[in-house]
Amino acid sequence: MRLTVVGVDLAGAESRPTGICVLRGLRVEVREVKEDEEIMREARVNKADLVAIDAPLSLPRGRRSLEERSPHHLRLCDRELLTRRIKFFPVTLGPMRKLTARGMRLKDALEREGFKVIEVYPGGAQDVLGIPRKGRGKEKLLEGLRGLGLHELSAEASDHELDAATAAVVGALFLLSLHEAYGDPEEGQIIMPRTGLSRNEVYSALRELDADC
DNA sequence: GTCTTATCCGGGATGACCCT
């Protein structure tokens, strides 16, 4: 089985760096880009089987737009994060609105070209996988990711690139059905690693996606 | 012991500020 996952740590604005990770088995390539068109190009040239985006890709049910004030702030998947005590920002919070709008646009554009797109949350996934979030220090996150067996992940990688790598790992777990989908399919789901997954299981899973192994 | 209030936390954009 040889599958390619593109992980995207999306920034709210095209002027800010967006992290990209191309994951093939245990091999990763990371870089930063700015514009949506560059993200689209990454998906195309790498023939992505799946694009995993770190950004909200849907609105809470009952909410018609991000701008209009309404009591609907949380999606079912967000509530599920809450009950699991995973911290996150609601889609209606200031800058998150921009990020959500961009995420939804990008998802549409990718799906129009036939790409499969999922929403992921690297910070939460790192919690579930038991590796430190970047807030605890970039080096610790890097160590954690290397501990999963990822090759060629440079110490020079930015935190956006490390989050993109995490997004890609979650995407790979999704392709192997080692995931949990929080929330309602109609409203929009967040894909997370299956609870209790050991690092070894993740490692073996990623190896499975690598044709050379 | 229970209810209420205050504080903190989180990711990212933005604008102010400082240094060169």
Next chain:
DNA sequence: AGGGTCATCCCGGATAAGAC
């Protein structure tokens, strides 16, 4: 003038602290 760094704001929930 330009670039880099820092504080602030956005909103809602959780937790801690306070009042009764």
